[in-house]
Amino acid sequence: MAAPAETLIGMSGGVDSSVCALLLVQAGESVAGLFMQNWSDDGSGECRAEDDRRDALAICGRLGIPFHARDFSKAYWDGVFEHFLAEYRAGRTPNPDVLCNREIKFKTFLDEARALGATRIATGHYARIDRRGGLWRLLRGADPGKDQSYFLHQLGQEQLAATRFPIGHLPKAEVRRMAREAGLPTAAKKDSTGICFIGERDFRSFLAQYLPARRGEIRSVDGQALGEHEGVFYYTLGQREGLALGGVKGRPQAPWYVVDKDVAGNILYVDQGSESRFLMSSRLVAIEASWTAGQAPADVFECTAKTRYRQADEPCRVEMDGDGRLAVRFERPQRAVTPGQSVVFYAGVECLGGAVIESTDAPVDELERGSG
């Protein structure tokens, strides 16, 4: 029997993992590919997954490397999706990509790689890993428009030591060019979008299958009933679309934004102005901190942070409170910092780790609570 491959590549059927495989094969490394299926239903997601599996198989065939396929949908359901729903039920907005990386791509997949005799995994993420002073470091991807370190911040030393990101130093355009030049059938394939492994679909109707709609009142911050929402879960802080408020008598003609969700009272609070003071916060408290180095840089430190993926870094000061909780204070007020999302810390190009946002100092306590 042939010796097992040293590196198992996560083959999604997309262009990024195709080029990963290409680069490792060109470098003469011992590699195999694995396609994981993490979601099964009878909807549109199924055909897409089947197409992706076929593309992943075709690339492995083309490059002459072994191909494996595994169904991890139970691990995905238990480790990612249940948590995702619980967070929505609690009125928070979770980040499934962060969880999926921690639970599936860098746990279940890594375990499977080891079971197949590999010592490492490789994926087509736009991030880099290096080693300094005996520690593995997670670095931003070189293409600033594609950097995925935000979603990878929960990787620790064990995962970083066992992972490679072969395209993290390349711009996306270069990855596509390489794929075209090598004649890979995935060269022009569209980037995947939507929730990790569930794919792109009408988010509200998807969520409604699991969290039944419970209509309730949309209320202005000064207490006026303005309309009806379809269920507080379906909205996120700072959101403007989908409120169907139009012009409200006696109010300026300006768009309304979600500024708070009162889950117990089933009320959605809105305000006018994208920078409403109810959306702005300079401080947040975060829980479940994890650090790429295995521990925080210090009990108190200054760095930059992002509270959402598509955001520029903002200077802040981080303080541990000994309980695994962090108090983060930004130099400038931040807009729509959202409980359930991750705050991710950076020192220059290095991603230090992150935590889950629990609360902020946006003045939503001033809003009248209750169902009446």
Ligand SMILES: Nc1ncnc2c1ncn2[C@@H]1O[C@H](COP(=O)(O)OP(=O)(O)OP(=O)(O)O)[C@@H](O)[C@H]1O
């Ligand atoms: N179904 C899957 N099976 C195996 N590996 C996967 C799968 N989905 C994603 N991955 C791995 O995770 C990496 C990042 O996934 P992401 O969803 O961000 O895809 P992407 O940037 O569109 O990459 P690609 O172009 O390879 O699909 C992929 O490049 C691949 O290595």
